[in-house]
Amino acid sequence: MKLRTVSRRSIFVGVGATLAAGILLGAAIVASGVYNVAASVEHFRVTNLVLEFALRRSVDFHSRDVVVPDGLDDPDMVRLGARHFASGCAICHEAPGGSRLPVTGGMYPPPPPLDDAAAKWEDRHLSWIVRHGLKFTGMPQWPGEGRDDEVWPLVAFLNALPDMSPADYRQAASLQPAERPGEASVDCRSCHGDASRPPVSDLVPPLHGQSEAYLLRALAEYAEDRRQSGMMEPIAAGLSSETAATLAREFAAAPRPPVRLYGEAADPSSLARGEEIARLGLRERNVAACLSCHSGTRSPHYPRLEGLSEAYIRQQLTLFRDGKRQASSHGRLMTAIAKRLEDDELADVAAFLASAEAYGGPADTSASR
Secondary structure, X not given: XXXXXXXXXXXXXXXXXXXXHHHHHHHHHHHHOOOOOOOOOOOOHHHHHHHHHHHHHHHHHHOOOOOOOOOOOOHHHHHHHHHHHHHHHOOOOOOOOOOOOHHHHOOOOOOOOOOOHHHHOOXXXXXXXXXXXXXXXXXXOOOOOOOHHHHHHHHHHHHHHHHOOHHHHHHHOOOXXXXXXXXXXXXXXXXXXXXXXXXXXXXXXXXOOOOHHHHHHHHHHHHOOOOOOOOHHHHHHOOOHHHHHHHHHHHHHOOOOOEEOOOOOOOHHHHHHHHHHHHHOEHHHOEOOOHHHHXXXXXXXXOOOOOOOHHHHHHHHHHHHOOOOOOOHHHHHHHHHHOOOOHHHHHHHHHHHOOHHHOOOOEEOOOOO
């Protein structure tokens, strides 16, 4: 019995001494500066294994509470994700039909192509990585604070990417003939459309026909971080005041888009309930009538809603209600109103405001995308 106890103790002492020696050796190497951190030199294989293991365990742990929404196979989600990818991600990660740029090819670790990302990671993992970025990889966090609704389209796109040909990708991302697959231009019309083409997705608003004052206010709020968007904040911050004024003036002068019917016809009872809120408000809850400000005949600082999709209006009302668009004075006004709406009321008013009946104009009854 005594012999066995000594033997076990010797084993523990030996293991402890080995670990201590390994830690001291590692500390000595780090302190000496011998370990080469140049991007031109790869890690040791064991270093890569440790880093990969740590990365996967960290992502899995920190994404454990992420709730994956329904509808990631929605074509509108995929198209919006494709455009986000083309505008912000493809410069580092290879796009279908594109090629790696020399600068990003020299990064270490190199940004991987993402056509197999959905096979390697779960949806919750992908959303967490896009939202928070990864240390020591050059992968930044999503700049739009709280805008998880902008992150999920990218996850939807990554799920669809393995089956996309270069032509499918160009179409989904609404790439114009002059745009290379990995170098999409920052052209407002590529996302928001113009008088001759619709936005890339029903989750993106058309801008043509909005007032110049409203468009300038929106750009200023994005640039000053008073309105959050991972896509719009970097773009608006990079515009000169002259360029912003020119864009606002050109979009304001374009004709308003027609009011379209999106998919199935809305339920008549839902439209009726939404119409009551939009035209009369809910006085008992201090909810103002939507069209008292947004009819297009009021202050030019309020956006016009005709031509916007039901999905976009519902999304923005949800952002207001969740407190994710309250950094500006106009945002705080809308947040107070949206918080007083129930889920079904929010959906009903969005359905009505996206319908032709709200404005008395003709509807485009062609099938939605």
